[in-house]
Amino acid sequence: MKAETSSINRTSLFYVLKDIQLHTQSMGWQQEILVDNEHTLLILTAGTGRLHLEETEFHMRQGRSYHITPGSTARIHSETDGMGFYLLTYELWGMEGTPSGQALPVRNPQFAPYQHQAEWSCLPFSQCIEYLEGIYRQRDTYSELESFDIHVRFQAFMLFLYRQNQNAAHHTNMRQAVEKSIQHLQEHYRNNWTVEQLAELANVARWQYTRIFKKITTKYPLDYLNGVRIDRAKQLLLATDDRLLDIAQFVGFNNEYYFNRRFKQTVGISPGQYRRQRHQEKMRVFAPFLEDFLVALGITPVVQCAHYRWGRQDYLGLHDVPVIDIEQEDIDELARHKPDLIMMDRGFRRWMSDDGLGRLAPTYEFPHASEDWRMTLRKSADLLGRKDRVQDVISQYEYKASEARRLLKRSVHAQTVACLRISALGISLYSGPYHGYTGPILYGDLGLTPHPLVQQLSRDARNAILSRKYLKLLDVDHLFITFDKRHSSWEGEERCLLDAPEWRSLPAVRSGCVYEVDFLTWMNYGVISHGKKIEDVLRVLT
Template structure:
């Protein structure tokens, strides 16, 4: 016996172009209707829910719905398709079967129809042949309508299925958070969600950014950190309490995550730790920690703004590692930029080392990680809130004084000029263009793309007609004193609008070439000093 099938028959297709004053009052739909917007804008209300209309919007309205349509300022162009729904092959089934089969149309309301060009192809062909006298062409039109429906149904059924899977996986994650001590496998997690292992792992990573067991272990380690801080329990007891099968595996996972063992972590919290964090000293000082040594480079100097006059320097380009070891650091913090001077694999064999793997632009994550390692997490929220308050106040002042004047940031050396990126990348963009809301010069967007900075050719430099320029000098490549400043005397530099208008501002290199929270605050001070 073949299961009865719902069949869709197109009875009319119209193409409507309405002016901006057009509207259709509330009406009760008697037929199944598909509305596909091709131009203009407007709004439709379906059963009391408003939906904005624009090119590419698609609605399927069923007989139990009420609608109201209004054209926007640009008018509204749309196809209206009216169709009937019939149940075929029902002779062998009970008479009330159609009443019990309620899902006679797979999706309704606002639906997805992408790519829209494919949807338009179907509609144009159906509309052009709507009045054909050729029986074969009418049959083809019927087939086109079925293909259009299939095109829409398949997309939206997939979306609904994805949403259902996502919710099931999200529910399982909450369950795991509450039951992290239990023994878990990925198969067991997937079974809780009633989703296949493959779909579960894929959706889990999409939601959390991690694969399931990594996420579970991080929950356990975070709980273990709390116990290391607040109790004198043995490591073996802590490991078993948070769900690890043995102390060895717990210690190995902990060290993989933080670069130090659980025992070292506990000692650092209680005894204070001697930390070396090259070019991350800003975060230590913000948290009230003095580094055992501070980083120095002959071409850049040190971070004078931190006030670490009594802290010995370590020249990363010249000093051997033994110079650092003589000061007996308990552990070292590195970010990705330090690998050219201090290879992580080499250092970690000598001193417990934590490698920050997230982008430097995410200074909040850096601050939280450093605070976590040093037992200073209680300070983090206040530090972040103080910065955000300062940035918001500055943004308001700048909005009134600078408005839409454009800004660019340049790093100048003996080798040439670098232009720093926009609001998402680099040492300066996130502060200038995101936090302070300044307007980047068009070349910033045009040239930097996914790079933190780009070298400017002579042609591009001459086209940099920004209203304001912030500049800093990199002495690393200078063979002669002041060689990096030669550009300032060239005709192309003197011709720039910002130079002619005296709107060029030299700032401290180490303060601006830094992702630290304190350096960001000083960048804001520098900007306010010259622009407000």
């Protein structure tokens, strides 16, 4: 009798639990977690909180677990009712089969499912808690058998998590594929597209592609494509004097008639009427957080932006101009001011939908980063018919900066300077001379010397998270700080850092060389705000 044989898949995973902790924290508690070579799982059992992981913020709630991969930094912050949570650290090992039939252990194997996900479902939650309570009860055992039981329970717990997230992961992968195709569509909108081609690009069935696409964008694929083309045409109508036929063909429409019809259906007026609105004598302009450029060109905005936590840009002196709070996203309130033109940068999309704004008035979105303030100023002047003022504004600023640089060279010499943005979530260190709100002014125009951490941590980014570990290394001579109240749960929470021993031990703090500056003046790219930064620096360093 011949025996039938089969082999088990030689690719296996093993989860080695290193530690389990149970925390109960009161309102306002916060902590930074630095993960080296181990994985970390955080499972909320009570209350609510926020987890800031790399560039993403999660609102933590019961029934979810949060995965922090090796090499990551995370910040946990409890909210009004406090929070309770389990914190588990573990190592992930794999056993990979080789051609010779051997099995070799591999630490942190690449084939581990769902390890890239940051948020996992753990429902039913009662079953999740049963696993965790069983593991926690035996955490201090010295018995080899009970220790083995802990690891078996932990393997079962991870299997439970994977089973709950298998379907979600498949859906997430399809959604990510569709999102990637949407990004491709935004960049290649001039091409002729069919839904079949887009679905093939995403490797998703056509019916699923259309359903997911509409859920993401609220539009069907070809309607969305035409919307992208119309938006681009609106930019060109405001920024150029090109013929309507040339603009139509450039953005992907085959003929001017169809372009005109789709444009009027979408915008409510013809392309020609849209273009003519920018040539009005007394234009009513809404430029959210770009008011600096309007004032520099001698134009008073019809309404100014504010934020209920940040306040308004008082440094511009727009005391008699109506205010709209961007957190309210009140399109109807803005409509009452009847703007003729809306100017915005891409960052404003998180506050108000450009679709909603586009229904009110011709809307121009700057295609470049507004930190290039000279380009933004020139384009603003072009749109508003103030090109004759641009060179005077730039020349006045450059004279002011060169005079300040001369004075600072005598008074500061090689002393180091840094700028921090402090909030309830943590500390951001602002970058070197090429990026960000402050670096190009402090280190570029004024020639001040950045502390070595500025270059080490921020690199090419606009800012970098400054952990408590690195804060201790910030032996800078002069420190400019500003407070962001947006994430504070109570008045003054963002200032709690000033009581920390790491802060009080800084050389700049001990020597009285810490200078608090206005938030909206320093966290702004406008030419007037840059001039105010120079004045602030001169006031304390000369």
